[in-house]
Amino acid sequence: MSHDEQLPDPTPRYGDGPERDGGPGPAAGDAALGSDPFADRDGPDPLAPWLDALDRITAGEILAVAAESGATAKSRQPARADELAERREPRTAGAASPAAPAIQRRRRPRASQPTRTAPPRGQALRRGDESELPPELRLLARLVGDDPARRLAAVGAGIDGWDRFGLSPNALQQAFPIFYALYRSYFRVRSEGHQNLPATGPVVLAANHGGLLPFDGAMAVMDVLLHSEPPRLARAILDRFAGALPWVNVFMARVGQVVGTHENFSRLLDDGEAILVFPEGIDGIRKPITQRYRLQAFHVGFVEHALRAGAPVVPMAILGSDDQAPILFDVKPLARWLGLPAAPITPTFPWFGPVGLLPYPVRYRIVYGEPLCFHERFAASAADDPAVVSALAGQVRRAIQRLIDGKR
Amino acid sequence: MGGVLVTHADLPLGRRIVKLLWYDPGTPRIVALGEGPAPRAFDSFRIGTQPRLVYERLDHARQRSVAELFRSRRLRELEIQSVVYVPRHGASPEGRPVVAHVPTRTAEARLILHQAVEHREIRSLVALGSAFVYQLTPGNANHLLEDSPLDLDPAVPAALRTWIDSDMLFQAEAAGRRLRVTLLRLPTVVASGGFVYLHPLLEGAAGPRLRSAGFDPLCPVIADKDVAHAVLTALASPAVGVFNIAGRERVPLSVLGRWTGRPLLALPGPLLRAAGRSAARLGLGDPFDAPLLRFGMSLDTRRAAAELGFAPRYRIGLERAGDGALRLEAVTA
Numbered sequence: 001m002s003h004d005e006q007l008p009d010p011t012p013r014y015g016d017g018p019e020r021d022g023g024p025g026p027a028a029g030d031a032a033l034g035s036d037p038f039a040d041r042d043g044p045d046p047l048a049p050w051l052d053a054l055d056r057i058t059a060g061e062i063l064a065v066a067a068e069s070g071a072t073a074k075s076r077q078p079a080r081a082d083e084l085a086e087r088r089e090p091r092t093a094g095a096a097s098p099a100a101p102a103i104q105r106r107r108r109p110r111a112s113q114p115t116r117t118a119p120p121r122g123q124a125l126r127r128g129d130e131s132e133l134p135p136e137l138r139l140l141a142r143l144v145g146d147d148p149a150r151r152l153a154a155v156g157a158g159i160d161g162w163d164r165f166g167l168s169p170n171a172l173q174q175a176f177p178i179f180y181a182l183y184r185s186y187f188r189v190r191s192e193g194h195q196n197l198p199a200t201g202p203v204v205l206a207a208n209h210g211g212l213l214p215f216d217g218a219m220a221v222m223d224v225l226l227h228s229e230p231p232r233l234a235r236a237i238l239d240r241f242a243g244a245l246p247w248v249n250v251f252m253a254r255v256g257q258v259v260g261t262h263e264n265f266s267r268l269l270d271d272g273e274a275i276l277v278f279p280e281g282i283d284g285i286r287k288p289i290t291q292r293y294r295l296q297a298f299h300v301g302f303v304e305h306a307l308r309a310g311a312p313v314v315p316m317a318i319l320g321s322d323d324q325a326p327i328l329f330d331v332k333p334l335a336r337w338l339g340l341p342a343a344p345i346t347p348t349f350p351w352f353g354p355v356g357l358l359p360y361p362v363r364y365r366i367v368y369g370e371p372l373c374f375h376e377r378f379a380a381s382a383a384d385d386p387a388v389v390s391a392l393a394g395q396v397r398r399a400i401q402r403l404i405d406g407k408r
Numbered sequence: 409m410g411g412v413l414v415t416h417a418d419l420p421l422g423r424r425i426v427k428l429l430w431y432d433p434g435t436p437r438i439v440a441l442g443e444g445p446a447p448r449a450f451d452s453f454r455i456g457t458q459p460r461l462v463y464e465r466l467d468h469a470r471q472r473s474v475a476e477l478f479r480s481r482r483l484r485e486l487e488i489q490s491v492v493y494v495p496r497h498g499a500s501p502e503g504r505p506v507v508a509h510v511p512t513r514t515a516e517a518r519l520i521l522h523q524a525v526e527h528r529e530i531r532s533l534v535a536l537g538s539a540f541v542y543q544l545t546p547g548n549a550n551h552l553l554e555d556s557p558l559d560l561d562p563a564v565p566a567a568l569r570t571w572i573d574s575d576m577l578f579q580a581e582a583a584g585r586r587l588r589v590t591l592l593r594l595p596t597v598v599a600s601g602g603f604v605y606l607h608p609l610l611e612g613a614a615g616p617r618l619r620s621a622g623f624d625p626l627c628p629v630i631a632d633k634d635v636a637h638a639v640l641t642a643l644a645s646p647a648v649g650v651f652n653i654a655g656r657e658r659v660p661l662s663v664l665g666r667w668t669g670r671p672l673l674a675l676p677g678p679l680l681r682a683a684g685r686s687a688a689r690l691g692l693g694d695p696f697d698a699p700l701l702r703f704g705m706s707l708d709t710r711r712a713a714a715e716l717g718f719a720p721r722y723r724i725g726l727e728r729a730g731d732g733a734l735r736l737e738a739v740t741a
Contacts, residue, residue, distance in 0.1 A: 161725075162658055164706035165549035166626045243547025243703065246622020246677075250548065250660075253626070253704070259547030267551045267708070 151231035166253030193368030202311035209284025216321035269309035286342035317403035324359035410489025411437035418442030621674035626704030631738035
């Protein structure tokens with residue numbers, strides 16, 4: 001039916017439509033309308049401080065290289081001054097100063113100029129051909145490297161604004177440098193077994209949980225994003241209490257995490273997404289130091305959904321999370337009184353205030369186990385049998401525990 | 409399809425539906441009911457001695473006036489076979505309570521449904537409902553299906569209670585055989601120029617609103633033109649029951665407020681509640697506080713796509729108008 005062709009004027013016009021007696025609309029030029037902060041490309045560049053910091057790091061690196069090659073401290077200062085003067089003066093083509101060419105190329109990349117080879121450990125400084133990336137991701141590529149930026153672009157492709165669960169690719173881009181720095185430099189994540197990650201289709205990644213604050217989830221999501229081919233964004237399932245926390249719930253949703261309801265779980269699998277679950281739930285992150293790397297009782301809902309959706313379950317061991325904030329004692333009455341999942345006492349909390357909650361810089365190791373394809377052995381109707389579901393969840397639990405024990 | 413009667417046709421959504429029905433060759437006659445004078449937009453449709461569009465003034469909440477209209481010979485002669493129930497919405501969405509403290513919207517839904525069931529020639533009823541009737545759990549992504557539980561909490565604000573009551577009235581009748589009842593649950597309806605309908609907080613005049621700090625729920629939206637298309641699709645379809653209808657887009661509440669000229673000021677929860685109580689004491693209106701202001705949702709529209717064949721045709725976003733201002737626009741996808 002094409003009713004539009006018969007309408008007098010199908011083209012939407014400003015001031016057209018039902019508004020004549022439908023209430024006052026915004027006046028012409030109404031600044032209150034504003035624009036989407038994530039879509040606004042005209043505002044100040046959020047990555048500018050990072051880029052400035054990057055330039056300073058790069059300058060320091062060049063000076064260090066110059067020192068190694070025998071340059072004197074006296075000769076370094078003019079080079080820096082020349083470089084600053086060069087930045088202030090408009091450059092002409094082919095007239096780059098020989099004093100600081102690397103700085104200028106990093107600051108104002110040109111397609112015709114050769115890019116610098118990446119240092120082996122400094123992936124954050126590596127740049128490739130940025131011309132294929134959208135402008136906002138070129139800035140990110142300069143910060144974190146070409147490959148992570150391309151991966152981020154790939155997972156954000158096809159999402160216009162916000163997806164049905166609140167994921168915003170723009171918010172993801174803004175948060176990515178922080179978590180990339182945590183991944184690379186703070187937790188120094190090492191991982192293995194990436195070949196067990198399915199390239200496409202629904203998959204449930206089941207991992208152990210620990211560490212009071214869910215940095216293990218963030219690192220697992222980063223690792224999947226950086227090592228899956230093609231790049232995939234694992235959608236971590238959150239406990240319901242996280243959905244009621246002010247600001248936290250918004251941030252989690254914008255970076256792709258989803259509150260764990262049956263409907264959400266089912267819809268994510270129907271969409272062919274990779275889902276990251278922590279079957280221990282809240283019991284995992286509040287377990288005391290005496291229980292570290294001992295898996296707690298599992299919630300079994302993820303097996304039900306995996307069976308119904310025909311999704312494999314990939315067991316995943318995260319080592320390091322239980323060491324990032326060892327809980328000496330959990331004051332359960334206080335937690336109940338405050339309505340919190342835990343009231344922990346750690347070596348640093350509450351003695352150093354909220355700062356004491358920050359994780360220690362432990363090294364993370366992530367290991368992916370062989371996929372468990374329950375759906376190949378059981379019909380979808382087995383999801384309705386609690387005994388079967390419980391037994392299969394036990395298999396996943398044992399698989400994760402074996403991975404942990406094998407790598408400790 | 410036979411003749412179609414549209415309630416509240418003088419309100420924005422009603423006008424949009426009447427316009428679309430007018431251009432539908434399968435609709436021989438349209439009876440548009442409204443409380444005010446006939447909208448000027450209908451002038452060109454009512455030319456001639458026997459126009460296809462007939463406009464009648466009616467107090468939808470008064471039992472006597474509604475019963476007289478439905479039992480009149482005139483309506484029989486117009487051979488009305490379908491009713492489109494458009495709820496009260498727009499600048500003054502809720503009137504004063506009628507008899508026995510029944511809210512106006514609920515009273516209207518009850519009367520129209522009752523008369524449609526009683527009428528011999530009316531075969532189908534398409535009702536517009538609200539998707540804010542669902543119970544929302546903490547989180548920004550309540551994925552809602554048609555059989556998701558409704559919010560039957562006694563603490564639900566009165567503005568939402570009327571939607572829930574109306575919804576249950578139509579659902580109860582959907583199981584009947586005599587009348588085909590189709591209930592379309594709609595999220596926030598937006599129209600080009602920054603107009604917004606059926607959202608309990610944003611509906612009404614433009615201007616700032618208060619919201620809870622730390623929460624920015626995801627709001628599914630649909631263009632008013634798509635609502636009219638959904639109604640036409642439901643009229644032509646033999647399917648009955650409840651259907652979620654939504655557009656492709658969903659935006660956070662704060663962004664939707666900016667887009668529609670209703671900036672939302674974020675206040676911490678205790679302050680917001682205190683402000684609401686103060687406003688109520690000063691007679692500035694009842695405070696509106698509900699889970700929908702904190703927890704987001706997305707509607708599962710697969711049933712409507714499969715059984716009604718409905719797919720949204722319009723995209724919603726911001727466009728820069730000729731005067732340089734950014735305006736909400738709904739354009740063909």
